[in-house]
Amino acid sequence: MATSDQPDPLLSAPPSPFFTILKHSPTGRGPRIGRLTLPNRDAIRTPHYIAVTSRGAVPHLSQDNFARLTNISGVYVGLEDFLERASQRPPPLYELRASFPTPDSALRRFTALPDCTLCVLGARRTPPVTAPAANPNTESTVAVSTAVGFRHLSAADYAEAGETLGADIVVGLGDIPYGRALGSKRIEKATDRTINWTISHMKLRQQDRPQDPNQPKLFAPLLPVPCEKQSFYLDALTTDLEPSIAGLALYDLATLPDLPQPLTPLPLLAFLTPSTPQTLLHHIAQGVDLHTTALPTTASEAGIALTFTFPAPSIDPIAPHPLPLGHPLTAPENATSLTPLSSACPCETCTNHHKAYLHHLLSAHEMLGWVLLQIHNFSVLDRFFEGVRAAMDAGTFEEECRRFGEVYETALPEPGARGPRVRGYQFKSEGPGEAKKNVSRFKVMEKGREARSENAVAVSDSTAEAVKETEFAEKEGGNVGA
Amino acid sequence: MSPAEQSPSALTFDLVTRCTTTKARAATLQLPHGPVQLPMFMPVATQASIKGLTPKQLEETGCKLCLNNTYHLGLKPGQETLDAIGGAHKLQSWPHNILTDSGGFQMVSLLELAQVTEEGVRFLSPHDGTPMLLTPEHSVSLQNSIGSDIIMQLDDVIATTSPDHARIEEAMHRSVRWLDRCIEAHKRPESQNLFCIIQGGLSLELRKVCCREMVARDTPGIAIGGLSGGEAKTEYCKVVDTCTGLLPEYKPRYVMGVGYPEDILVSIALGADMFDCVWPTRTARFGNAITNTGTHNLKNAAYAYDFQPVEEGCKCTCCRPPSEGGLGITRAYIHHTTAKETVGAHLLSIHNVYHLLEMVRQAKTSIIEQRFPAFLKAYFAKLYDGNKTKYPKWAVDALRGVGVDLMIEE
Numbered sequence: 066m067a068t069s070d071q072p073d074p075l076l077s078a079p080p081s082p083f084f085t086i087l088k089h090s091p092t093g094r095g096p097r098i099g100r101l102t103l104p105n106r107d108a109i110r111t112p113h114y115i116a117v118t119s120r121g122a123v124p125h126l127s128q129d130n131f132a133r134l135t136n137i138s139g140v141y142v143g144l145e146d147f148l149e150r151a152s153q154r155p156p157p158l159y160e161l162r163a164s165f166p167t168p169d170s171a172l173r174r175f176t177a178l179p180d181c182t183l184c185v186l187g188a189r190r191t192p193p194v195t196a197p198a199a200n201p202n203t204e205s206t207v208a209v210s211t212a213v214g215f216r217h218l219s220a221a222d223y224a225e226a227g228e229t230l231g232a233d234i235v236v237g238l239g240d241i242p243y244g245r246a247l248g249s250k251r252i253e254k255a256t257d258r259t260i261n262w263t264i265s266h267m268k269l270r271q272q273d274r275p276q277d278p279n280q281p282k283l284f285a286p287l288l289p290v291p292c293e294k295q296s297f298y299l300d301a302l303t304t305d306l307e308p309s310i311a312g313l314a315l316y317d318l319a320t321l322p323d324l325p326q327p328l329t330p331l332p333l334l335a336f337l338t339p340s341t342p343q344t345l346l347h348h349i350a351q352g353v354d355l356h357t358t359a360l361p362t363t364a365s366e367a368g369i370a371l372t373f374t375f376p377a378p379s380i381d382p383i384a385p386h387p388l389p390l391g392h393p394l395t396a397p398e399n400a401t402s403l404t405p406l407s408s409a410c411p412c413e414t415c416t417n418h419h420k421a422y423l424h425h426l427l428s429a430h431e432m433l434g435w436v437l438l439q440i441h442n443f444s445v446l447d448r449f450f451e452g453v454r455a456a457m458d459a460g461t462f463e464e465e466c467r468r469f470g471e472v473y474e475t476a477l478p479e480p481g482a483r484g485p486r487v488r489g490y491q492f493k494s495e496g497p498g499e500a501k502k503n504v505s506r507f508k509v510m511e512k513g514r515e516a517r518s519e520n521a522v523a524v525s526d527s528t529a530e531a532v533k534e535t536e537f538a539e540k541e542g543g544n545v546g547a
Numbered sequence: 548m549s550p551a552e553q554s555p556s557a558l559t560f561d562l563v564t565r566c567t568t569t570k571a572r573a574a575t576l577q578l579p580h581g582p583v584q585l586p587m588f589m590p591v592a593t594q595a596s597i598k599g600l601t602p603k604q605l606e607e608t609g610c611k612l613c614l615n616n617t618y619h620l621g622l623k624p625g626q627e628t629l630d631a632i633g634g635a636h637k638l639q640s641w642p643h644n645i646l647t648d649s650g651g652f653q654m655v656s657l658l659e660l661a662q663v664t665e666e667g668v669r670f671l672s673p674h675d676g677t678p679m680l681l682t683p684e685h686s687v688s689l690q691n692s693i694g695s696d697i698i699m700q701l702d703d704v705i706a707t708t709s710p711d712h713a714r715i716e717e718a719m720h721r722s723v724r725w726l727d728r729c730i731e732a733h734k735r736p737e738s739q740n741l742f743c744i745i746q747g748g749l750s751l752e753l754r755k756v757c758c759r760e761m762v763a764r765d766t767p768g769i770a771i772g773g774l775s776g777g778e779a780k781t782e783y784c785k786v787v788d789t790c791t792g793l794l795p796e797y798k799p800r801y802v803m804g805v806g807y808p809e810d811i812l813v814s815i816a817l818g819a820d821m822f823d824c825v826w827p828t829r830t831a832r833f834g835n836a837i838t839n840t841g842t843h844n845l846k847n848a849a850y851a852y853d854f855q856p857v858e859e860g861c862k863c864t865c866c867r868p869p870s871e872g873g874l875g876i877t878r879a880y881i882h883h884t885t886a887k888e889t890v891g892a893h894l895l896s897i898h899n900v901y902h903l904l905e906m907v908r909q910a911k912t913s914i915i916e917q918r919f920p921a922f923l924k925a926y927f928a929k930l931y932d933g934n935k936t937k938y939p940k941w942a943v944d945a946l947r948g949v950g951v952d953l954m955i956e957e
Binding site for chain 1: 594595596597598599600601602603604619623624628631632637638639640851852854864865869874875876877879880882883884887888889890892893894897
């Protein structure tokens with residue numbers, strides 16, 4: 066890796082103070098350390114993660130807990146979460162915008178996002194629900210999923226919303242066919258559309274408030290194919306559009322190897338839905354700067370407390386390895402454990418609570434279980450990225466990645482708990498006859514009725530002594546008064 | 548039946564003020580985990596958590612005493628685990644007070660198949676259908692394991708609407724006998740306060756008998772039970788009024804299961820001190836915001852574009868504007884998240900719990916400042932937007948009975 070005091074074209078190239086590359090490899094590719102700076106926001110050292118929101122909140126983290134008990138420095142918001150009323154009237158978020166003098170942020174106020182937190186806006190959630198074949202993107206619209214079903218969002222509307230809702234970074238609209246491959250004919254179409262949409266978005270920005278320092282940074286989407294297959298679009302980006310593009314949005318790692326040199330100084334924001342720390346490390350190694358990820362949320366909803374660290378701990382020859390990436394707190398050994406979720410973790414959950422409480426909350430299906438796990442799991446991810454940057458600084462990143470792979474298991478443990486109810490905007494229906502996504506919790510009465518008819522005689526004939534056998538009714542149970 | 552020996556107590560009750568018009572009182576109750584101010588509303592953390600709120604968030608609403616349900620904690624995590632952990636305070640990291648019910652109410656309300664005998668409540672396990680028995684001794688033993696600051700006797704709960712007077716009378720006498728068994732079984736009277744529960748349905752005669760019997764047993768506090776089960780509000784008020792008239796002045800009085808703002812305020816005027824209900828947190832999950840102008844269902848489409856705070860002027864974390872360190876959450880945002888993201892329920896629970904605690908705090912202050920009647924008038928005026936024809940007759944009548952005429956301006 067080159068250090069920042071060596072004169073080299075990549076480090077001195079970007080004059081924009083928005084993103085500074087502090088350290089990169091001699092080839093200009095691969096892992097790098099950077100800094101993202103915006104007025105009024107906390108600076109973000111990259112590589113770092115961007116937390117994914119749902120309907121304006123990081124799941125299970127009420128905004129007061131988000132502000133006080135996490136160090137999440139940036140969030141990603143999908144505009145489609147706010148559009149379900151759009152067919153009748155401008156969505157509430159847009160109307161709220163009208164009540165603010167610029168440059169206040171309607172999005173930030175509506176979702177009570179702290180002022181110091183970076184806010185990235187895109188059209189779709191990540192990962193998005195795949196659009197039905199009947200609702201494809203068109204020349205001027207993309208299919209988006211709302212709480213009341215799929216609808217079309219026009220490129221013009223999106224650009225306007227992106228410019229005015231008050232996000233810090235707007236991901237430009239691309240013709241990304243989530244969940245479907247781009248055939249060669251389709252790529253041409255996608256390239257043309259994305260060029261048109263990007264040019265129109267640029268024009269809007271220039272008309273609107275060209276000199277406004279609060280104008281959001283525009284990230285150009287890269288189509289999920291190698292660069293050679295979208296060269297028209299990338300040529301347009303590098304020749305005409307580049308000065309007003311502040312970053313790139315990545316949807317497939319295949320785009321990276323032949324990324325044109327003029328685009329490499331731009332910050333790279335990935336929508337790759339990494340599900341393990343190993344995948345994150347792989348993306349980091351490919352040079353991704355900002356990683357949208359729902360990894361902590363997925364783990365929390367599965368009842369798993371993440372425990373991995375970077376660098377990985379030294380392997381104890383006696384302890385069994387590979388080590389797990391996390392612990393399912395539903396496991397019975399946690400029931401009476403008064404130790405924190407993971408030792409030496411400074412998070413609020415580990416400071417104030419213990420495994421036994423989490424075990425109880427998860428088995429009782431109490432919402433607070435997911436809250437406390439989110440606080441812990443995001444804290445684990447914070448330290449993971451800190452560790453990654455420190456290793457890059459020290460020049461040990463590659464070695465530590467290799468060791469991480471040796472020390473840890475490759476997947477998260479099996480979910481130990483049934484998570485929260487799944488909502489329609491979180492999955493795609495597979496059609497008629499599909500299994501219920503949410504298990505009905507209340508069947509006790511019916512079962513009880515059956516059991517009663519079977520046991521009716523036994524109950525009425527039995528004495529208290531005969532029935533004092535289970536935990537609740539045990540007469541001399543436990544160590545009472547000890 | 549012979550009254551038990553004088554019960555030891557782990558509380559002190561300091562009467563601060565008596566309202567000179569109504570039967571309301573303001574008092575400080577010293578409990579093992581710190582003092583609480585009476586009158587007081589107590590939110591319910593059924594399974595050792597207030598739906599989605601951290602103990603810190605609950606603390607911020609000003610709550611110093613919350614409920615846990617013995618029935619639920621007895622099933623999960625179970626008595627053995629509670630003993631191993633060292634009780635419910637330690638389980639949920641709650642440094643303030645906890646009150647537990649006896650578990651008997653859930654037997655009857657959740658399990659339609661429960662049978663009550665002199666031994667206890669016989670029921671089928673909701674997990675596997677095995678026959679089980681909850682006796683006064685089990686209930687107290689479980690509550691001893693939970694370690695709650697206030698524990699409740701097991702009582703024989705009959706719906707007040709039951710037409711079977713003989714059964715109600717039997718239940719009342721049985722509750723007295725069970726109180727004796729609870730006192731006998733109580734292993735930690737020096738750190739846990741056992742409250743008796745007055746029964747007797749809607750019969751004032753039975754209630755009087757029960758008051759006499761139970762007061763003689765000298766428990767540290769007294770609850771009025773069996774109410775809030777769908778009886779007419781007029782009948783409810785008569786029972787509360789009759790009981791408080793017979794109860795000793797220097798003991799806390801707890802009316803179980805009461806949570807609607809008007810019910811709480813009228814009951815305070817009738818001399819009750821403590822109230823609990825799951826309503827504020829349960830209703831929050833359905834998008835209902837409790838405010839001084841009534842309960843508003845924010846799921847209603849009318850609120851999708853309403854950018855006011857959940858309640859204008861409310862000082863809770865959810866409603867307070869960012870300039871005052873709050874979140875400035877709008878009704879539109881609650882509408883946006885209710886039943887879709889858990890945070891919607893968390894935010895509205897913060898507001899609803901705060902709202903009820905604050906309402907009772909203001910009532911307490913007005914009692915101390917001897918302006919409780921004016922407070923009541925202002926409260927009803929705001930709730931019904933000054934339209935006196937809408938005031939509920941039962942509340943008007945009940946308050947007239949204690950010297951406050953809502954129909955007459957101050």
